[in-house]
Amino acid sequence: MKKLFLIPLTFMLFKQNNCLAQDIIPYGLTPNARQVEWYNQEIIAFFHFGLNTYEEFVNEGDGKASTSLFNPTDLNIDQWAKTLKAAGIPNGILTAKHADGFCLWPSAYTDYNVKNSPWKNGKGDVVKEFTEAFSRNGLKASVYLGPHDRHEHLHPEYSIAKYKQYYGNQLRELMGNYGPIWETWWDGAGADELTTPVYSSWSKIVHELQPNCVIFGTKNSYRFADVRWVGNESGFAGDPCWSTIDSASIRDEAANIKYLNQGELDGDAYIPAETDVSIRPSWFYHQEEDKMVKTTKELWDIYCQSVGRNSVLLLNLPPDRRGQLSPIDSTNVVQLRQGINETFGNNLLKGAQIKSKNGRGGQYVETTLLDNSTETFYTTKDKQTTDEITFTMSDKKEFDCLMIQEVIQLGHRTTGWEVDYSQDGKRWTTISETKGRQSIGHKWIVRFEPIEAKYIRLRITKGQATPALHSFGIYKQSLLFT
Numbered sequence: 001m002k003k004l005f006l007i008p009l010t011f012m013l014f015k016q017n018n019c020l021a022q023d024i025i026p027y028g029l030t031p032n033a034r035q036v037e038w039y040n041q042e043i044i045a046f047f048h049f050g051l052n053t054y055e056e057f058v059n060e061g062d063g064k065a066s067t068s069l070f071n072p073t074d075l076n077i078d079q080w081a082k083t084l085k086a087a088g089i090p091n092g093i094l095t096a097k098h099a100d101g102f103c104l105w106p107s108a109y110t111d112y113n114v115k116n117s118p119w120k121n122g123k124g125d126v127v128k129e130f131t132e133a134f135s136r137n138g139l140k141a142s143v144y145l146g147p148h149d150r151h152e153h154l155h156p157e158y159s160i161a162k163y164k165q166y167y168g169n170q171l172r173e174l175m176g177n178y179g180p181i182w183e184t185w186w187d188g189a190g191a192d193e194l195t196t197p198v199y200s201s202w203s204k205i206v207h208e209l210q211p212n213c214v215i216f217g218t219k220n221s222y223r224f225a226d227v228r229w230v231g232n233e234s235g236f237a238g239d240p241c242w243s244t245i246d247s248a249s250i251r252d253e254a255a256n257i258k259y260l261n262q263g264e265l266d267g268d269a270y271i272p273a274e275t276d277v278s279i280r281p282s283w284f285y286h287q288e289e290d291k292m293v294k295t296t297k298e299l300w301d302i303y304c305q306s307v308g309r310n311s312v313l314l315l316n317l318p319p320d321r322r323g324q325l326s327p328i329d330s331t332n333v334v335q336l337r338q339g340i341n342e343t344f345g346n347n348l349l350k351g352a353q354i355k356s357k358n359g360r361g362g363q364y365v366e367t368t369l370l371d372n373s374t375e376t377f378y379t380t381k382d383k384q385t386t387d388e389i390t391f392t393m394s395d396k397k398e399f400d401c402l403m404i405q406e407v408i409q410l411g412h413r414t415t416g417w418e419v420d421y422s423q424d425g426k427r428w429t430t431i432s433e434t435k436g437r438q439s440i441g442h443k444w445i446v447r448f449e450p451i452e453a454k455y456i457r458l459r460i461t462k463g464q465a466t467p468a469l470h471s472f473g474i475y476k477q478s479l480l481f482t
């Protein structure tokens with residue numbers, strides 16, 4: 001299942017000098033356009049909202065709860081959007097239908113939906129308000145249409161064939177009636193009975209109506225997955241974490257949890273890991289958990305172990321019974337963004353003298369590592385898959401974090417790297433947390449106890465092709481994360 005390297009993106013990437021596009025040939029499997037856009041978002045919000053929000057501590061309703069429970073007292077999706085904008089999160093996924101089967105839009109194919117709730121006298125449509133508010137605020141809207149549906153299972157005449165039709169109809173409603181939808185989520189939870197042919201028919205609907213929509217797939221939907229499950233709901237990707245994986249292993253999920261977490265360098269498909277985790281212990285809002293919201297520091301740990309491990313963070317921010325994000329959740333996620341900006345806004349290597357062993361020069365000059373541009377990158381001479389790049393700063397500086405980025409459009413190239421520091425440029429010490437690092441991908445972050453040094457050396461120790469690096473930097477973590 002080789003995926004094709006995307007020509008237009010290649011062109012954009014190399015637009016400064018077209019002939020160089022032939023110079024640096026992508027290695028192995030590479031992302032499609034949807035996956036590149038998905039990676040660049042870094043954090044996506046998850047909104048678990050529905051009947052469960054109005055039940056006492058229920059997260060997976062049994063499909064029997066009355067639709068009369070759903071009654072947001074002050075639904076305000078512009079408020080969700082305001083938080084996302086302040087938190088630099090460009091996209092949000094709404095649980096249009098969770099496992100209890102209750103639909104947040106007036107679906108023509110079931111009575112188990114907002115039409116039969118007291119909210120807005122049954123005239124409301126949460127999906128419409130969500131997609132309109134997100135579009136108004138310049139954000140991307142995405143939907144979760146849970147494949148597992150406990151309410152439909154209650155019908156005596158339930159069958160997979162009938163359900164396939166039912167779900168397909170609902171997918172058409174969501175994909176066809178609400179403008180652009182950027183991601184859809186096929187949760188594997190409870191959906192084991194659904195087969196690959198069933199997902200095949202559903203994927204056709206997604207691709208027909210929303211060709212740019214990313215599909216999160218697991219288990220029997222693995223063949224259609226643009227992104228895979230990371231193997232836990234605790235917020236950490238593996239080390240290493242390859243974007244590639246042997247696709248069939250996604251199907252046998254239970255036997256492959258660690259494998260999903262790490263991927264496989266020699267895998268047969270490019271299906272990167274999405275790290276889903278809730279800011280609260282539960283997926284749905286429960287007032288009892290107001291004191292258990294993850295702190296800014298905990299969110300930073302999660303960010304570093306997801307986005308900082310070549311994954312995308314799908315962070316659940318469950319709206320409360322009013323239909324708004326709780327102030328503590330909003331504050332912490334906005335502070336996460338402030339801390340990220342403070343940390344990575346100041347690359348201490350800026351202005352350093354740079355020398356490499358195998359640098360290619362020309363437009364791939366070493367300084368591209370520090371220019372914050374996604375259109376430039378550093379690489380070596382042909383066939384040089386290892387390298388040493390030394391940075392000499394004007395003075396010694398204190399740092400406790402580093403970040404490196406590969407050009408994902410050119411495939412996983414570097415497979416071994418470490419970082420050293422020195423006071424005199426002669427005797428070097430390896431930062432122990434970087435010893436034996438393997439994958440880089442979209443972004444890799446390493447944190448450690450503060451180090452003071454004047455000289456830094458990035459060693460590329462192993463590669464399947466010449467390295468292609470967008471950026472490298474050392475940083476001091478924001479005080480918001482202490």
Ligand code: OTN
Nearest residue numbers: 186187188189190218219229232233276
């Ligand atoms: O009990 N579970 O269903 C469960 C417990 C802990 C962690 C995950 C799961 S289900 C799991 O959810 C994932 C999304 O978070 C994916 O959809 C997997 O396919 C699914 O098995």
